[in-house]
Amino acid sequence: MIRKELVAASAEPLVLSLLANGESYGYAIIQEVKARSDGKLNWTDGMLYPVLHRMEHRGLIKSRWAESETGRKRKYYSLKKDGKTAMARHHEQWSLVHSVLAGLRKEQYV
Amino acid sequence: MLAAGIKTPVPLEELEIHLREEIERQMEAGLNEQASFISAVQKLGPAHSVQNEFMKVDKTRNALEWKLMEIGLTLATIMVPLLFGGIVLQRSSFIDMTAAEELSSLAALAAFSLLAWSGRLGHRFLPVIQNRRIRDAILFSCCVPLMLWWVVFFRLILPRHDFTMGEFLVAFTWAFFTPVGVCIGLNWGIETVARKRSAPAGF
Numbered sequence: 001m002i003r004k005e006l007v008a009a010s011a012e013p014l015v016l017s018l019l020a021n022g023e024s025y026g027y028a029i030i031q032e033v034k035a036r037s038d039g040k041l042n043w044t045d046g047m048l049y050p051v052l053h054r055m056e057h058r059g060l061i062k063s064r065w066a067e068s069e070t071g072r073k074r075k076y077y078s079l080k081k082d083g084k085t086a087m088a089r090h091h092e093q094w095s096l097v098h099s100v101l102a103g104l105r106k107e108q109y110v
Numbered sequence: 111m112l113a114a115g116i117k118t119p120v121p122l123e124e125l126e127i128h129l130r131e132e133i134e135r136q137m138e139a140g141l142n143e144q145a146s147f148i149s150a151v152q153k154l155g156p157a158h159s160v161q162n163e164f165m166k167v168d169k170t171r172n173a174l175e176w177k178l179m180e181i182g183l184t185l186a187t188i189m190v191p192l193l194f195g196g197i198v199l200q201r202s203s204f205i206d207m208t209a210a211e212e213l214s215s216l217a218a219l220a221a222f223s224l225l226a227w228s229g230r231l232g233h234r235f236l237p238v239i240q241n242r243r244i245r246d247a248i249l250f251s252c253c254v255p256l257m258l259w260w261v262v263f264f265r266l267i268l269p270r271h272d273f274t275m276g277e278f279l280v281a282f283t284w285a286f287f288t289p290v291g292v293c294i295g296l297n298w299g300i301e302t303v304a305r306k307r308s309a310p311a312g313f
Contacts, residue, residue, distance in 0.1 A: 026124060027131045044155035045132070049124055050163030057171050072131075075124050 002041055011043070011051050012060075013090035016083055019061060023078035026052060052077055060086050121164055129154060176305060183298060187226040187291075191219035194287075198279060207276030218283035222291035229295030233302040245300055252293040259289055 018029055026048055033041055055061045060083035063075050079087070129150050136146035154160070198215045201207070229236070239245050263285045273281060 027128050044159070045128060045153045046125060046155040046157075046160035047163060049121055049128075050160065050167050053121065053164070054167045054170065057167060072127065073123075074127060 007041060007043060010041070010094075011048070012055060013087065013094060014041075015048075015051065015055065015077075016060065016079065016087035016090065019077055019079045019083070020087060023076045025074040025076050027074075029077075055083070058082075125154065125160070173305075176301070183226070183230075183294065187223050187294065190287075191223050194283065195219050198283075201275075201279075205275040207274075207279065211276040211280050214280045215283045218280070218287055221284075222287035225288065225291030226294040226298065229297070229299030230302055233299040233306070236296075236299045236303050238303050239300055240304055245297075245304060248300060249297050252297060256289050256293050260286070 014033055015029060018024060018032055024032070027045075029052075030043055030045055030048055033043060052061070052063075056063055056077070059080060061077045062080050063077045065073060066076055068074050129147075132150035132153060133143070133146045136149050137143065141149065195216055198207075198212060198219075239248070267285075268278075268281070271277075271281075
């Protein structure tokens with residue numbers, strides 16, 4: 001299981017990256033993250049919503065209420081321009097951490 | 111969630127929709143209604159933790175709004191006297207206005223700024239009122255008499271006096287700006303002291 005500090009830190013870049021593929025709603029975002037991580041990145045479901053609200057307040061994402069094809073009311077979130085910039089910054093930073101870690105790991109096997 | 115204190119309709123509705131979707135999915139997977147409900151609630155996480163996270167979002171939002179409000183108040187209490195003071199100084203040479211009247215009008219504008227800033231700077235002498243509704247009630251109870259006073263001044267007092275332009279400017283600046291300064295100062299101070307005392311460490 002991934003440490004909760006890492007789960008919390010990765011929430012924003014993951015949400016931004018998922019929303020870059022198109023608008024989505026809370027439940028679907030959680031399921032998507034679970035599926036993509038083979039269930040290893042397990043969010044406490046309720047904790048996603050304050051994250052979404054905070055990101056909306058910061059102007060990274062926007063929301064709209066709409067009805068799904070089954071008639072269920074859902075709050076759909078989508079990326080804003082600032083969100084795209086924030087996502088690019090996150091990718092850059094996480095890539096840097098990843099490359100440093102990968103480099104160090106490689107050295108250990110040489 | 112309601113019992114835990116999440117009262118705002120939007121998060122509550124969103125969380126309820128989430129619960130319904132999860133219960134539906136669990137039932138499709140073969141669980142009965144009760145087991146699905148218990149599982150969905152557990153996955154949602156402890157209500158107080160979710161509530162705490164929403165409170166952090168609200169506090170961040172309120173802090174930002176208050177910062178913007180303070181910038182607005184600062185600009186208003188500096189720019190308005192400068193603007194009106196400039197008008198008084200410029201007009202005094204064209205209209206019938208004595209030096210004493212000019213000085214009195216400028217003093218009224220200075221009093222407006224000082225009264226407004228005295229609340230902000232002297233906030234530690236004001237009582238700490240944590241309850242937002244009481245603070246709103248104080249603001250409301252300041253605004254209502256202020257507006258009533260303006261009505262009395264413009265509809266009853268001004269028409270009964272044959273003021274010269276200079277006298278009118280003196281009466282107007284004292285009657286209009288000084289009470290606004292008191293109102294801004296009192297509420298600015300009360301809001302500042304409440305926010306300073308309630309801000310948690312590291313926030």
